[in-house]
Amino acid sequence: MRINTEIGELQAFLAVAQKSSFRAASESLFISQPALSRRIDKLEKDLKCQLLERTTRRVSLTDAGRQFLSHAQAVIDELERAYQGLEARAVARTGKVTIACVPSVANHLLPSVLKDFARTYPSVRVKVIDESAQTVLDSVREGLADFGLSFLGSQEAELDFTAIRAERYVVVVPKEHALARRKTVAWRQLEKEPLVSVSSTSGNRLLIDSAFAKTSKRPTIQYEINHVTGAINLVAAGLGIAIIPGLALDAQLHPGLMGVPLVDPAITRTLGLIVRKGDKIHDMARVLADTLSAAIRDS
Known part of the structure; x- marks a missing residue:
């Protein structure tokens, strides 16, 4: 036939x-x-x-x-x-690396790492998938990315998750805000503050809601936005405060803001390197993965 x-x-x-x-x-x-x-x-x-x-x-x-x-x-x-x-x-022959990483890594650490990487390997092409933690997982699982950097993946049977560092959550406020003068801030002290929150579909939001569940009162979510970067920009505009992972705040990009560690409870997320179980990533991808991992540990 x-x-x-x-x-x-x-x-x-x-x-x-x-x-x-x-x-x-x-x-x-x-x-x-x-x-x-x-x-x-x-x-x-x-x-x-x-x-x-x-x-x-x-x-x-x-x-x-x-x-x-x-x-x-x-x-x-x-x-x-x-x-x-x-x-x-x-890809292994032509020198192309595809990275999937959460936006906090992409925005804060990736530019400087890629700048140094390009000096040593100028012919290597790099594609970045800077999306949510779930998209990072899916990109690695489906073979669309050589490796991923995220705080989800340790429980995925088909993925290998190598922890790099624990990242503490902070409350981001303008430097003239009363909370900016404190060394730490308890969650209960945010009760009367207008909150800029990431969306309910975000992995960050799950951790934040879990922490608020342990307090008697919680602030009003005045603004909701999909990405942490957008939340930081709204805080910079004077619209409220935001709770974000510490690595997401870049002092050079937002000199008028500061992050104060949260306590009672203190919450963290563990950033890690994700690859498909059993896969051996090619040499250029391994070099960039190791460089990024070192930058995350040292930040």
Whole structure:
């Protein structure tokens, strides 16, 4: 049997099956709806059966479509793994390193480390995935990054987590704020302060909420924002205080702010190096991972 099916047709079918909508599927693939329909029509013609039941309101899978779905997904998954494997081999030859790291590391330590790294290895290309802790984990797990730097991962069976250092949480305030004169601040002393908080989906927020649960009262969250960097900028604008990991505050970028360690309770997170279990990262990635780890320990 000669197979005439193209990868784009399988991707079109999977997108429609997932979205249950030709419009949403075409948008996700960045093609027009007529082009999407042509791909589906050709696939059904090649297979000599109807895969999708179309009505004016929705799109659903036929029995044949449900049967074909798992096979189509398996083909795409296998092809993606093949591409990732070949890309990993190419990366080792051409000198490209992909890092996944939480924003506090990317914003505070990475620029100076990369500057020194570039002096010694000017031909090595570096890609940085500076996203949430969960995205860092997923990037390493899926082979999109050579290694990750995050405070999550020690409990992941398919990942190796090597602890680098414990990072203490601080309350960030303007230098003229009353709390800036203290050596430490107890959580209960934040009760009347307007709080700038990271979003509830953040790993930082989970630690912060856990600490507040041990106090009788908590401050009002006046502003909520996705990333720690944004929270720091709102504090710099005089809109409130923020609770952040200590490494996230760069004195050079925000000379008008200071971080005061939190106590009662004091909370920390452990930053670590993450690689896929059993993987041996290539030489340039190892050099950069070791350099970053040293910078984190010394900061």
